[in-house]
Amino acid sequence: MRLSSALVAAAAGLLLAVSGCTSSSDTTDAGSSSSAAATTPAEPQAAEIEWEDCNDRIQPLIAGSPGSERPLAFECGRTEVPITYEEPEGATLPVFLIRARLTGQADPIGSLVVNPGGPGASGADAAIRQALTLPEDVLRRFDVVGFDPRGVGLSTPVECIPDELKDRMVAAEPRPTTEAALDDAFGLAQEAADGCAEEYGEALGTFTTTATARDMDLLRQGLGDEQLTFLGYSYGTTLGSTYAELFPDRVRAMVLDAAVDPDTDPRADAEAGAAAFEAGFDAFAANCTQLIAGCPIGGEPRRFVEDLLAQAAAAPIASARAGETRQATPGVVMAAVQAALYTTSAWPQLAQSLAAAQQGDAQGLFSLADNFYGRLQDGSYSNLIDANRAINCADSDPEQDLDEAEIRALAIDWGQRYPLFGAESAASLYTCTVWEAERTPLPDRDAAGAAPILVVGNSGDPVTPLPGAVDLAEDLTSGVLLTWQGQGHTSYPKTECVTAAVNAYLIDLTVPAEGTTCPL
Template identity: 30%
Template sequence: MSNTIRRTAAATVAAALAVSVLTALPAAADQGLPGRDHLDWSACQGQADPRQQCATVTVPLDYHDPGGQQITLAVSRIATAKPGLRRGVLLTVPGGPGGSGLGIPASAVKRLPQSVLDRFDLVGFDPRGVGRSTPVSCGLDTPDLAMVKLRPWPAADGSIDANLATERRIAETCARNGGPVLRSISTANEARDIDRIRQALGERKLSAWGTSYGTYAGAVYATMFPGHTDRIVLDSNDDPDPSRVGRGWLAAFGQGAEDRFPDFAKWASAPGNPDRVADTPEQVRPLFLDLADRLDRAPLPWPGANPAELNGNVLRETMLTSLYADAKFPDLARLMLAGLGRRPLPAPVLPPEQAVQNTTAVSVGTLCNDVSWPADPAGYVKDVAADRAARPLTAGMPVNAMPCAFWPFKAAEPPVRVTDRGPANVLLAQNLRDPATPYGGALKLRAAFGDRARMVTVDSGGHDVYLANGNACGDAAVTDFLVTGRRPSEDVFCPAG
């Protein structure tokens, strides 16, 4: 049997297993009559917008045992000010995995056009394990919460021995401390949780706006519950490959950084820029690579940071996060200038440790429970060496080992395979030069949905599309779909500007 036939047969079996598992789960009875909200809304603690209300939804810890242990999901809402025009609910699905969505309505209401606000109640939620939902934590030691540890940046010489030790330690600590909630976290369960939120809201169908990881969660929801979907917008799209899932998302950073870095280079060499690092765009890349290499050999002390030094990997990590938006370009430029001795190091900014513990636990749980990762260190050694040579900006990190290589639990079910079965009510929005969810992955999600979807591609860089780039063409296409339900007759390309 050829390798191709083997892969095709394996994929067919996996898809069949996924369908059998999903349909074998006990059906959830609607929690009351459609059209009637069954939640006890009250003021949200710590939320700035007084219009935003909060409530909780109770869901099963284990959907195989719907009458067993229950956990809670925190839900928020800003109701439309024009009930006569109300279409229904627009559920915002946060990124991450591990991102909080409870505050998204208060943020989105400031940006969304009035025509959308008139037609939808904006609803957000903290996914299972996150924030004000029943939370989880791995209880990691503070040094392991550094982003250069959480993302597996190899050592200066390319060695991954330290990464393997760190990832094993994180996996063992999460398995020991995370408890049953951590074991229950998966994208399929997030989709089931979303449908319980729909039921509690008394809606027959819901519309959704998912961003980043939320595009995968939204796609899985649209696959598992197609009859309950209205208008689905997926913004900055993950590759849905069910054989890789989170492993593929990590690997995508390599191509994403290469696609996006020229935008930074142009900005960082522009005349009149107070944070200019070079005279021409062509000089910026070698300057960055040389500086990272120098900091690998001779780090600069950085008191109060985690780690307490500016080394090559801290610079690379700052590069990756700075590529998410043009507004973050100064973060990288100023750190480069400090590394070059032209500026003092900025004061370190550390997020609250409790929040990092929570986000990390949910991220690890999702990535490791969704799909099995290879366990052989030799494969990671080989992949990292090849990727460092092909994509020096990210130095092999995107194909390195994560805690999932040492995860002691087996996935409870196969990953959901996104298909074209269901209503034609999905609109993808995608930047051409996204550092985190590259264009190539979005094309794969578009192909998986088939005629269920259309895609709006914007000639822009960064992560997030709708209402994020000032691109009138892209924003108008998404707004029109949300307001009218009309999709473009074919995929749309929006030029810059």
């Protein structure tokens, strides 16, 4: 089990600290409604956003972090959106937001709404992190606003997969190619699906990207912006492009960084992901072996990982962290590897953690894996995994589901062609096959009539390979592609060339020349 197309951060720590901004009505029952169809958007009246100063809760959490010296003020907000847009005047569910503002803004433009990906990652948490990392030129002109999409974080979170089951998912065989391993993988997927269907029933169909895009337009109105300025990463590119399809005339500027390919079916997307992660691992390995101080895992990193997987299979590896009773199975080893491939800044930690695990201490591996899946030190999880499955499956097309026999054959085939990541990528296709929820497949997206939309792709992205950005830019009538020849997941603001181009677009609506490529 792996999170697909995610820019993942463990959001729960920050959000639990500011959760006092929510109220008891956050437990609104969504069980009586069905999902909204991808038809012409309804026009419900936007509810007022109730803002509360939560600076005193957030500032201690970010103290000492890079960017925390900036003069920032934070507000927590809450509003209501329709459970279903088929009945926009009916029952509602709460949406949680955070707004960050730099003191001394000059000539403000409005709000920059951000989404970090997932699906399942917290947009509210992203607003905090983006306020610390976005260029000050942008912060001087925009408030940074992030919201938890429906089903995520503090916005009526989907919570139907027990922590104990999540532990088993992470620890499970990461390369299931035998009948027994595939039986186990399918059994875990079925157990999660059954539990969520029992917990939510028809309400599982309400957690769709189409509905969230409509929610986002109500938030735009509540923020007082005539048009939306949006920055979306990974899955956020799906959310943003869906919004642009539904509301093309309401787009002021939209940056879609690390695009999920809109033109592939689940099988092609899963295979492209396996191939991209293999290439990402090779990039990590090449970097490690070229270090002047030497690679902590030797001159053949792939061989090292294979040997470590065998070691963990024979005897799971303990952790030196006080109170830790878990032992690292091959599943934990691969979870740590995959987590670190999202960002090059984690490569040194991965190399050191793998080396330590070989010597009998899996503490570093658990740290990477736990952060990736949202596991806290007390053993509880955020609802990242639950929401990821619920939203991905609610968005999927049931006609594209693969049956069990097809998936078993792919796992064996891909396990040979993509030795580290292929078998699990194939097995993940079973997740939505057994998910019991009404589906609202994503609409085709050309966003005809929208202002220019900037799509940013990274030639070395191991999560959302560059062809996805190429396809999305081509599909969007006003799409413009900006390419970075870099490594890791997402591109902005990691390099001066990309940063300058995106800043000029967000602030002045200056679009880079078509085909612009930024060097590493």
